[in-house]
Amino acid sequence: MRQWRSLLQSLICKWKSYRHRFVPWVALNLSRNRRTMRYVQDSHCDKLVPDTEVHTALVKLFRAIFLQNLPSQNELLRMLPEATKSIYRPRFTHDHQSKNRSESHVTLEAGEILHSTLGFCIDRAPSYLDSAGIGVFVSKGHVQKGAVVSMYPGTVYQQYEPIFFQSIGNPFVFRCIDGIFIDGNDKGISKSVYRSCSGRDQLGPLKMCDASWLSAFPQNPLAVGQYVNNCSNERAANVCYQEFDVPEYFPVELRQYLPNINYSHDSQGPLRCVVLIALRDIDCGEELFSNYFTIVQ
Ligand SMILES: C[S@@+](CC[C@H](N)C(=O)[O-])C[C@H]1O[C@@H](n2cnc3c(N)ncnc32)[C@H](O)[C@@H]1O
Numbered sequence: 449m450r451q452w453r454s455l456l457q458s459l460i461c462k463w464k465s466y467r468h469r470f471v472p473w474v475a476l477n478l479s480r481n482r483r484t485m486r487y488v489q490d491s492h493c494d495k496l497v498p499d500t501e502v503h504t505a506l507v508k509l510f511r512a513i514f515l516q517n518l519p520s521q522n523e524l525l526r527m528l529p530e531a532t533k534s535i536y537r538p539r540f541t542h543d544h545q546s547k548n549r550s551e552s553h554v555t556l557e558a559g560e561i562l563h564s565t566l567g568f569c570i571d572r573a574p575s576y577l578d579s580a581g582i583g584v585f586v587s588k589g590h591v592q593k594g595a596v597v598s599m600y601p602g603t604v605y606q607q608y609e610p611i612f613f614q615s616i617g618n619p620f621v622f623r624c625i626d627g628i629f630i631d632g633n634d635k636g637i638s639k640s641v642y643r644s645c646s647g648r649d650q651l652g653p654l655k656m657c658d659a660s661w662l663s664a665f666p667q668n669p670l671a672v673g674q675y676v677n678n679c680s681n682e683r684a685a686n687v688c689y690q691e692f693d694v695p696e697y698f699p700v701e702l703r704q705y706l707p708n709i710n711y712s713h714d715s716q717g718p719l720r721c722v723v724l725i726a727l728r729d730i731d732c733g734e735e736l737f738s739n740y741f742t743i744v745q
Pocket residue numbers: 470473575577578579580581582583619620674675676677678679680
């Protein structure tokens with residue numbers, strides 16, 4: 449009896465140490481993929497790049513998207529403090545003058561903005577792996593080691609919040625190191641939940657998240673990380689997941705590009721996002737592969 453109890457305890461302990469779990473994928477493939485597991489000593493040692501670098505990269509990209517959308521941001525701009533307005537004013541004035549002179553306004557695609565700010569584009573396409581469905585590829589430019597390559601979009605559930613029905617047969621439920629879940633499924637009940645939470649938290653023109661990742665054309669081009677496939681013995685991981693808690697000082701006008709929203713309106717603490725970081729330089733044409741199995745020792 450005692451033996452059974454200790455066996456059960458060690459199994460529970462092992463299961464809890466898996467950091468990222470895509471249920472039921474992990475359960476079915478654990479034994480086949482032992483060589484591709486990622487081991488980390490401690491949950492605090494798991495950040496490849498500091499949060500400040502993630503913050504800088506996101507703000508750089510989101511500001512470029514915001515500037516591109518300036519003509520539709522008038523109402524929001526009016527609500528912002530003078531100091532924030534002044535960041536965008538030169539461009540705003542220029543756009544207005546151009547409009548008055550009836551110059552054509554060249555709108556860049558989200559992918560082009562990503563290329564011009566971070567130096568690469570990513571896109572979804574059929575995976576190189578047989579029967580792995582869709583994957584994510586570098587479609588233009590070059591990714592440098594340590595760069596933020598993608599974001600994992602979806603509804604954020606605290607450990608104690610109900611995700612049972614949303615998770616049935618759902619391969620997009622991502623588990624963070626502290627037990628927070630992110631449901632990145634862009635279909636069915638998961639899609640409805642995200643849309644409803646996103647509408648709930650909007651304050652007039654001030655959107656707290658982006659819901660366009662639910663469509664084929666996300667306005668934040670990084671928000672396709674839920675389609676990154678697991679590495680295999682033949683194809684090593686070239687990206688890894690990293691949690692990023694959005695700080696209070698994150699520019700309020702740029703929150704509209706964050707692809708995550710809390711399930712519960714009164715969740716305490718910062719919003720959890722997950723970014724994918726390049727483990728090495730990645731060239732155009734390469735598919736991104738992450739590691740679904742991380743063991744915290
Ligand atoms: C988070 S989704 C990734 C997106 C998925 N490829 C799609 O098209 O929807 C996880 C699912 O992708 C598939 N997958 C991921 N990595 C794979 C691999 N190395 N080999 C086969 N299938 C894989 C499995 O079906 C898994 O449940």
